[in-house]
Amino acid sequence: MTAEAWQIVFFTIEVSALSTLLILPLGVAVAWLIARREWPGKAVVETMAMLPLFVPPVATGLLLLMLFSRRGPLGSMLQRGFGWDIVFTWRAVVLACAVMSFPLLVRTAQAAFEGVSARFEDIARTLGASEWRVFATISLPLAARGIVAGAVLAFARAMGEFGATAIVAGMIPRKTMTISLSIYQNIQLGHDAAALPLLFVSIGIVFITVLCGQIITMRKRPR
C-alpha cells in the first residue's frame, strides 16, 4: 500500500463519515414521520426517500449533476450564496454518498421506531410530555439501537459508492478519488494488481464496520 493509496482510503472514510453525519438528522426525522404519523402525500414522500435504492446509480448521478452543476438550479444557488463549487469537488462525493445511502438509513430507522411500543409514547403523553419531549426522551432512546444500525449501513454503503460519484464528482486524484473509483481506474489503466490492496482494505473496513454494527444491535440489554 503506497502513501497515495492510504490517502485514498482515509479520504473515502472521511467523506463516508461526513455524509452519514449529514443525513442523520433528516433521515431520523423522516423515519419517525413515516413510522408515527399519517399525512397527505405520505406515500409520495416515502417513495421518493426510497428511490435511490432502485434507480440506477448513474441515473441518480446524472440527476445530481443536472441539479448541482454551476448552472443548475441548486448549484447556482450554492455558488451565489456560499461561493461553493459542488460538481468535480469533494462536496460532490459527499453529496452522492449521502443521497445513495439515505434510503438505507431511513428504512432501518423507520423499523426501529416502529419497534418501539406506541404505548410508551402514549403514557408519556398522559404524564404531560409535549410531542418533542416524547420524541427526545422516549422514542429516540428506545429506537437508538436501530438508528445506530442504520447509520452503520449508511456508512458502509457510502464507502462502496461508485456510480453516482463517478458522474457527479469525477475521478480527480487527491480531490475526489475514492476507493471504488481508484479500483475502477486501475482496471482501466490495466493495473489490476495495483487495485488489489485497495480492494482488500475496503473489504476489511466495511467488514469491521458492519460487525461493530451487529455487535451494537445485539448486545444484551434487558428490554
Add this chain to the structure above:
Amino acid sequence: MSLQLRNIRLPLADFALETDAMFDWPITGIFGPSGAGKTSLLDLIAGLRRPVAGAVKLDDKVIFDAANRLNLPPRLRRIGYVPQDLALFPHLKVRANLLYGYRPALIENELFTLGHVAGVMEITPLLERNVTTLSGGEQQRVAFARAILSAPRLLLLDEPMSSLDSRLKKRLIPFLLRIRDEFRIPLIYVTHDAAELVALCDEVLMLERGQLIGRGSPADVLA
C-alpha cells in the same frame, strides 16, 4: 370530581363503542368480558383515541367535543393512566420513571412529593434500580406511584392486577385504597375480576360489546 361522557361513539374493529355515562364516585369499576371495549373507553377518556362523535366533560371543563372540533391533547388533561402492561420506561431507572410526569409548579401540597409517594407505595429502596429487574408487585407499585406523581385529577387503571397471583393482589389492594384516601384521586378501574370489584369499587358500570348494559353497586351487578 365528575366525569361525563355524552353520546360518545368510537368505532372499533367489530363494533362501535357507544356510551353515555357519568362517573362521580371515588372508585368506579368498569366490568365486562375481554374485547368489550374497556381499554378503548379508558383510551378515549385519556385522550389517546378520538371518538367520531360526542363530548367529554371533566368537572366543568369540556375536554372533548366532536361537534365543535375540540380535543384537548392528553398532556393537558391531567388524567393519569396505568395501562395493562404498565409501560414502565425500560431505559430509565425507577427514579427517572417516577419523576417523568412530576412538575413541582403544579403541586399544591407536600403529599405529591417523591419521598412521600415512594413511602406510601413502599418503593423507596427501589429508586436506583432498573425497572426491568423488579418483581411484578414492585413494578405495579412503581406504575401507580409514577401516575400519582403527575398529580392527576383522575386516575385510570386498566386491569392493573391481571398478571398477578391472588396473594399479590390481596397485598396491593390496600395501596389502591391509599390512593383514594391519602391522595384523594378518583379512580376508574377496569377489571374482569369480581373479587377486585367487591374489594375496591363504590359503583360499577358493565360494558359489553361497546354498550353500557348496567350500572350499580358491586353486589347488584354481580347478582
Add this chain to the structure above:
Amino acid sequence: MKTKALVLLFSLLIATSISAAELTVYAAASLTDALKEIAATYEKQSGDKLQFNFGASSMLARQIEEGAPADLFFSADEAKMDALEKKDLLLPGTRRSLLSNFLVLIVPADASAAPKSAADLAKPEFKKIALAEPQTVPAGIYAREYLQKLGLWDAVKEKVVPTENVRAALAAVESGNVEVGIVYKTDSLISKKVKVAVEVPAAEGPKISYPIAVLKSSKQPDRAKKFAEYLAGPTPRSVFEKFGFTFAK
C-alpha cells in the same frame, strides 16, 4: 431467355444480400460525427452494415486485448496501435496512419474570461481544467505532453479534472462546471456551447496521428480491408476535412 435472366438476377441479388457483412469498428471518440456521416454513405453503396463502438482509444484497446470482437480499430494515437501490434493482434499490412488533428483550449461560449495562451492556464481565475485522462487517453496524453513541453504541467496539474474520454471533457466545458478544457479542434467545431480560446499550431503542438488497422481476429478481413481503403478515398476525405481533421503525411 427472360426467365433465365430473371433467375440469374435474382440469385445475384440474394447472393449479395447473403454476403452483405456487418463490420464492427472500434473508433476514437473524436471521430464520432465524421464516421457516422461517412458510414451512412458507405452502407448505401456497399450494402455492408457498420457498427461503431466509440470511446477512449485506451479503453477500446483494452477491450480488444481482452478479446472483444471487432473488425477494425481506428485509434487517436499510435501508442495504442503499437500496443496491439506488439501483442500480434493486427492483421499484417493493414495498418496505416490516416488523420491528424489540432489541440485547442476551449471555454464555455458565454464565458467572460478566456486564456490568451497556454501559460494563462496557471492563472487563478481558471480553477478547473478538463482534459481526457492524461495517463491513458490519447487526447489527454497529447495535452499533457504539450503542457510538459512548455514547462506548465506542474503548475496546472492540480487543477486538472480528468475525464473518461475527450467528448466528456467537451461536455464538462459546455456545462460550465469547468472554466477551460483542452480538446481536439474537431471536437470544438461540433459544439455551439463552447468557443475556442487558443489554437495550438501544428509546429508547437504534439504530433497527433490517427492510425487505422484491421484486426487479426476479424471474421471478414476482406470487407474490413475494403472499408479501411475506402476511408482513405476522396469522399471520406472531404467529410473529414469538413469536420476539421487534417491528413497524415
